[in-house]
Ligand SMILES: [Zn+2]
């Protein structure tokens with residue numbers, strides 16, 4: 001699917017250069033709409049075969065396509081999306097990334113991790129070209145930054161190098177003309193920047209309720225970016241800044257909470273998670289505390305070891321003494337409570353998919369996680385992989401339906417809430433001495449719940465906006481990025497938000513851009529490494545690869561082509577050989593993969609035209625029948641109701 005270009009609508013509705021009903025199956029690399037966005041239209045126009053991909057991709061693609069159908073239904077409807085038959089290859093017995101599986105009698109496919117978004121893969125296809133010869137084509141899909149040598153991005157296992165020497169390689173080129181600053185490939189640099197921004201936001205929280213609240217608004221893509229931000233924020237609060245946050249945020253904040261906890265705690269003669277209280281006791285109080293309470297370690301239902309303190313003497317006198325000590329531990333004037341909200345309905349759904357899939361193990365090696373970065377454990381401060389699972393089950397809880405109540409989790413240093421957009425606003429207004437961090441869609445900030453948060457917070461000098469993704473110049477996020485650099489959103493000096501025009505002079509919030517750290521695309525160096533290095537045995541001398549460069553604008557593709565030719569001419573020793581680089585345009589023809597050549601453009605014969613029209617009429621009639629039976633079913637259901 002073409003996105004963001006002026007003629008996108010026309011291109012996406014253009015006739016297919018094939019008959020959809022004749023396709024046997026589709027192989028899908030990942031769930032972004034520029035890759036799967038026309039599956040609904042394929043269904044609508046007669047395709048009925050399986051779509052092979054990972055379970056992760058299938059779940060995300062379905063959410064993404066249903067959302068796309070709701071937003072603009074001229075190409076396909078929710079009905080078409082529901083009929084897509086996704087087949088999860090990673091649920092086949094004996095499945096392994098990089099290993100070929102048979103899809104039809106003479107064709108096999110292999111899925112290799114590409115570390116771009118959850119479930120994303122490069123796909124190799126091997127087929128019999130004739131009785132003796134088999135051939136191979138690899139589609140890179142979109143390639144992420146994490147490699148075996150350097151995997152700075154938190155969530156996904158490194159992308160797999162290709163072991164094979166394919167006859168053809170179709171490669172993406174989004175950043176094919178750019179070599180990225182190495183800082184953007186560094187976890188240390190990313191976390192330091194994030195820490196600087198979050199500490200700035202904490203400083204802005206007013207100590208006096210009357211002065212209003214501070215917000216950090218983070219426009220985020222629902223697929224992958226929200227989840228990356230959630231683990232980075234968790235790492236920041238619970239690992240890197242834990243001591244400092246606890247020092248300014250005791251466990252009991254609100255007077256009613258203190259009273260309740262003390263009374264319940266003392267009634268039950270024990271106090272849970274007491275670390276933060278202890279940091280707030282004077283030395284003599286702390287000594288007396290240890291005399292009054294006995295330390296106990298218990299295993300909680302989620303299998304974490306928890307420390308609690310149990311009152312040893314239950315006399316009224318001792319209880320009263322304990323109460324006084326604990327009350328002295330609380331200093332309501334210096335409290336900052338950190339609350340994180342995820343409130344876009346689509347993010348709430350996709351995050352639940354990440355929770356499920358990132359905990360999945362390899363069927364053949366039950367110890368090995370299928371998708372996640374081995375470094376995630378340390379990033380989250382987990383003891384082992386089981387502990388990482390436990391953290392992810394809260395951190396990525398999500399919420400699969402709009403009409404279910406908000407899902408809330410308390411961590412030691414912050415709270416996390418998955419809710420609907422209206423609820424975020426209510427909760428923010430209900431409490432002021434807190435830092436509210438709002439992760440909301442859309443990433444480019446043009447549509448979705450984040451626009452309301454921006455309308456409210458951009459004029460607030462206590463607030464911050466942090467951009468996290470691709471920000472094309474004309475989008476709201478793009479204009480805010482320009483604002484962060486130049487102090488103006490553009491020549492007009494007015495930011496157009498959906499329900500409001502905001503002059504630059506009224507933007508008082510601070511704007512920061514951390515997008516380049518999170519880019520899901522590798523740069524030119526990474527693309528060349530993917531094309532030329534092989535993890536398998538040294539390539540056979542007689543096979544050279546033809547590369548097709550796609551998925552990038554023409555200037556970028558041609559620059560990458562030049563870089564590929566330069567590297568190929570070096571003929572480095574153990575590298576894959578490339579003998580040709582094609583940059584196909586929109587008017588290109590079919591390429592014969594058995595004969596290595598572009599086919600001449602032949603005018604369609606009258607018979608072919610007639611056949612095509614007949615198939616089209618048949619398919620449209622069939623769809624009409626499908627829609628009629630859907631209507632009848634809906635009628636029946638509503639009568640029953
Ligand atoms: Zn993508």
Ligand SMILES: [Zn+2]
Nearest residue numbers: 032034035142
């Ligand atoms: Zn893409």
